[in-house]
Amino acid sequence: MTAELAPRPAGDLAFPPGLLGYVQDLTKAWLLSYNSPNTRDAYRRDIEMWFAFCTDTKLDVAEVRRPHGDVYKRWLDLQAGQSLPAKTLARRLATVSSWYGYLVEEEAVEFNPFERVRRPKVNRQHSETVGLTRAGARDVLHAADHDHGRERLRTAALIRLLMETGIRVTEALAAQLPDLGHERGHRTLRIVGKGDKPKTRKVPPAAAYAIDVYLTHRAERAGMTVEQLDGPLFASGSGQRLDRKDVYELVERIGRQAGITGLHPHQLRHTFATLAEEAGVSVKKIQEALDHVNSSTTDIYLTAARRLEDDPSDLVAAAIE
DSSP, X not given: OOSSOOOXXXXXXXXXXXXXXXXXXXXXXXHHTSOOHHHHHHHHHHHHHHHHHHHHHTOOGGGOOHHHHHXXXXXXXXXXXXXXXXXXXXXXXXXXXXXXXXXXXXXXXSSOTTTTSOOOOOXXXXXXXXXXOHHHHHHHHHHHHTOOSTTHHHHHHHHHHHHHHOOOHHHHHHXXXXXXXXXXXXXXXXEEOGGGOEEEEEEOHHHXXXXXXXXHHHHHHHTSOGGGOOSBSSBOXXXXXXXXXXXXXXXXXXXXXXXXXXXXXXXXXXXXXXXXXXXXOOHHHHHHHHTOSSHHHHHHXXXXXXXXXXXXXXXXXXXXX
């Protein structure tokens, strides 16, 4: 059992053995009650972790009590091989609590056993994710451009797009070929952000070129023209939409080739924000590009990048010498 489970359609959840049919139906309805596909994917993975725990411990979900929630927290750490970040653990506990709350409202269970399970305190104004330096970003792009294997051109195009536009990995993977276009002399990509909000982003020339090279090669392999291609912008070898888990592994591998340990897609998004600020872009424009509802979220990205540089310890040390 791994700490992350690959997403599946809402109707194909990995339910624990013995879970009653009507509870399975309620679970699907609970997921569908969220409008955002990204939210549904996240909650599906989280609730499947809970189902995996119930399966491993032979626990009936209807017989759960508060102490089971406390044991579940330790089980999650064991699955991850380390203590989970407070934010991740809090989210997973909140997901299970939300699910039980839904079952209570529908009278499928009598009470929510996770309502009083202690959750870690999360500092909403702090992020452990830090964007790469300009040199680090160049190293990653160089590693991606010189990758090996059958899908090296797709790798180069995807990583450059994520780095140069700051879009979310889920937005890139959801994009279809018709979403790639032209407007007023610019290459563009239409994405669907949080809350199902459509947004058109400009694709910089280097990223656009990498995408064109990838699509040309993809069309040649299929024995057709680029115009005849259909499906996802970034497709698997079988033409299906790429899995997010595969992209996380891909980005981590490219990071290792660039000498960076533990690189993940969200770090490329942070890199876009920090390099944009270094280039003199206003926080407002960065917020708009990242599709953040509140500027405070953007501030977290930027503060995380410069927290060591802004630390006053050197000034204090110099003052007392």
